[in-house]
Amino acid sequence: MKITLSFLITGHTKFSPDCGFGLVKRLFMRTKVNKLADIAEVVEKSSVMNMAQLCGDERGTVTVPSFDWTAHLGSFFKKFTGIKQYHHFSFFADGTVVAKIFSDSPETSYKLLKVPLPIPNDLPERIHPPGLDNKRQWYLYNEIREFVDEADRDIVAPLPHQPQLPQPGPSTAEISADEDPQPPPPKVRKKGRGKRGGNQ
Known part of the structure; x- marks a missing residue:
């Protein structure tokens, strides 16, 4: 028994389903998307040839193992x-x-x-998907939540269950205990030589 498998050469891999991705992209650029279900809706509405299949959701439910x-x-x-x-x-x-x-x-x-x-x-x-770590969860909550529609905020960027970890600061080895850190000196702008042809 023998199975033969051939692949197209790089740069020559265009084929008919590619137009489906183009239709999705065109509608996606004109649609506000907050969550995975919104992306699936864009795919479904982009063309009768496109069908969406989510592998999971934001709550950790796995549809496709x-x-x-x-x-x-x-x-x-x-x-x-x-x-x-x-x-x-x-x-x-x-x-x-x-x-x-x-x-x-x-x-x-x-x-x-x-x-x-x-x-x-x-x-x-x-x-099993590990989920987002503490740092990423707090980033979504602090930085992204305000840009999400209010109805979807607790789905996309909910309040994390664990407290936010402190951000690492400068080490004590770099900064002496009896002196304050000094800001870098301001940059000095060098003067140009002026236009050519002027008085010498």
Whole structure:
């Protein structure tokens, strides 16, 4: 059994769905967006060809789960070094991959399997979004909340549950305890030589 996979050359990857992104961008530039649901509405209204699918929401609800495929597959397969330079691949049942940079380039063969077949069908460990850290939450609350519509403020930039951490100041090693920090001296503007051709 063999599976063949080919990719377009960089710079020649334009295809029909690209116009859908252009329609979304055009409406997005003319629409006020506060939250993820607003973005989904823009996508839906931009064209009959566009459909929005949110992966989650601001409250941490996950609609489309993510799995740690990198760690999972790393137990069974070797890394394909320099894979981005290749455009044509042929995959064989024994774990061998034959790759070519271009269609008329010489073939390069790689053995990717680390362990004999079959590979377990178990799903990898699920990745849970960590959420925003304390600093980012307070940034949204202090700096962004005022620009959000009042009805959406507690969704986009709610009051954080944890107190705001103090901002780090200058270290005591840099500033002596018995002297105040001095501001940098003002810059002195140098005088020009004037216009040429004047009196000497």
